[in-house]
Amino acid sequence: MKIQPGTITHERFKELIKEWLDSHREEYCAFANEVSGRDRQGFQVIFQYAQIIAPQYASALMSHIADGGEDSIGSLEKVLADADIGTSILNDFQSGNPESIAPAMLAWLYFGQSWEVMVAYNEELIQEKSSGFLSRCMARLIIRAAIKRSIALGHRTKEDWEKFRKVQKSMGLTLPVTDSTMPEFENDIEFDNDIEAEDTVADTTEEAATSEKKEEAIKMPAQRGRKRIRKPLEELIPTNTDKIIDGIARVIRQHSKGNHLALLFIFLKEGSHIEDCDITTFHDALNEKFTEHKFVGVRSVQKAHNELLMPMGGGKRIIDIGQSKKDFEMITQLFEKAVA
Known part of the structure; x- marks a missing residue:
């Protein structure tokens, strides 16, 4: 019988995902390998799926980065909530469609090294010479959000992330964003409250910055820009x-x-x-x-x-x-x- 949204507990849904994983090991391993691949094709598949179930998400993410958004991701989470992605994912999980990535993706998110792969992938992206400024900003946002949310949700602990750092560094890898993020958690803050506080601080800071920029605009004389080229x-x-x-x-x-x-x-x-x-x-x-x-x-x-x-x-x-x-x-x- 098909499960309807809002009629199943989170723990029961997690059990169903584990049952799928146990009976589809080969399919799961293929997906996990794809996501971990050097060509990052797996992440592109996930991003495409996100575009399908939440068409406005990519635009919202890019706008957030382009506008200089900091660690606050409340507006992005609202886009996902408004798109009701939970219902879409639940329906895809139950559809039995062999083309759907939903079952394997959920198994990877709950029981695989999903958080670690996301962080490692984006740490690499930041250090690639071909990455532009906005790409690096987006990667930094994802790393910090992944670490914070994984701890807030109870999927990972601070100790898990410290172990991750040691393993990565033993292979000669550098993790600048992870290294700068971890000291923030030394006082064992309540992370859900911390995230909400960050939203408030970010909003307040943004308002102050906007006000400051307006004052500067009034004080500063107009500067000459590049000559505008006009052609029919x-x-x-x-x-x-x-x-x-x-x-x-x-x-x-x-x-x-x-x-x-x-x-x-x-x-x-x-x-x-x-x-x-x-x-x-x-x-x-x-x-x-x-x-x-x-x-x-x-x-x-x-x-x-x-x-x-x-x-x-x-x-x-x-x-x-x-x-x-x-x-x-x-x-x-x-x-x-x-x-x-």
Whole structure:
């Protein structure tokens, strides 16, 4: 009989996951190996699943990082709660669908080295030369959240994490974020309360910082920025000008939010349909060409562009996975139909 949400205790659900694990060892080991792999393909699979059950999560996470969010993850947890991911995961666990990763993922989260792998993976990501600033910030957030939440939930103890540090260092690995996080727990604080307090402190600090920045803005004289380059759209398109403009027009008539314009810009640049330029130049050219259309501000497009190109490991970016990939394919198809 199918279990309905809210009709089973957490401990009973954990028992069901253990029963699945005991009867599906081979499937579980395959998943655990994939998640632990050097190519990090397993994490991309989990991220894609998260995109399916909580479509707004990736955008919320990237916005949190891009806006300089600190350790407070209350807003991110709210996105997951609003998406009712518990019901989705429970249904997937019971579906019997061999393509679903839910059973193996839950078994790994409850009974595998999930917390340790998450921390080790992101410590490595921080130290990779190819990792950008936002990627490193996101990795730091995940490490600190993983350590704090694992202790708060009773899944790990401080001693478990100290042992993890020793084992990792015995293999010659460095753990800068873990090392800087552990001393915070020396006084055996109540971690649930600590996390709530961090949310309050973060909010207060953010308000104070915003107020301080406003005061500085009033005091500081305006500074000269880079000279803005303006070019007509026709000058940005080296070949097949009319066809390319038709394709652009087809896309923006149907989809013109910041995310869509960023996807269109990436498509045009990667396909060599426009010359090398920045988003501001492209945005100005669109406004000049399509005067009847009201576009979103350039900052919205720039923010979406940065999020979409954020590396996720294994040579992939946000744009290459989940809903972002589907949106990119949609933009591509619309454009190609117009120029065919």
